[in-house]
Amino acid sequence: MPSRSDAPHFPRSAPIEAYGNGGFAFADMSHRGSLLCLPDAIWGWPVIRPEEIDGTSLERVFAAANGIDTLIIGTGTGVWLPPSELRQALRAVSVVLDAMQTGPAIRTYNIMIGERRRVAAALIAVP
Numbered sequence: 001m002p003s004r005s006d007a008p009h010f011p012r013s014a015p016i017e018a019y020g021n022g023g024f025a026f027a028d029m030s031h032r033g034s035l036l037c038l039p040d041a042i043w044g045w046p047v048i049r050p051e052e053i054d055g056t057s058l059e060r061v062f063a064a065a066n067g068i069d070t071l072i073i074g075t076g077t078g079v080w081l082p083p084s085e086l087r088q089a090l091r092a093v094s095v096v097l098d099a100m101q102t103g104p105a106i107r108t109y110n111i112m113i114g115e116r117r118r119v120a121a122a123l124i125a126v127p
Helices: 059-063 084-092 102-114
Strands: 016-020 023-026 029-032 034-038 041-045 070-074 096-100 119-123
Touching (some): 016 119, 070 102, 096 102, 102 119
Antiparallel strands (some): 016 023, 023 029, 034 041
């Protein structure tokens, strides 16, 4: 049996239906905490502040980079400027990084998956 960290919360992509109160709703389910949405699965993500976003916290994104063109990062309620090293590391695997507050990030992600784009989202939960 896979460990909890190896099991996706949901085994495919899905639009985010709602957010707030420290979590998200998608696919008629709810999840407390941040999310990492990849083209093939949605995972719980332990990040709670943008300063925690780095190559390690985005390891699954790098592993799936051949199926991702854009990574949208939802930074919670604040604005965050991604470090140039992170942008360069993603650019090296042909993934464009777009960081914005979580609300606009969800709206952008939902539009892009609706267009069947190759998109991933790393979304920090908001209160």
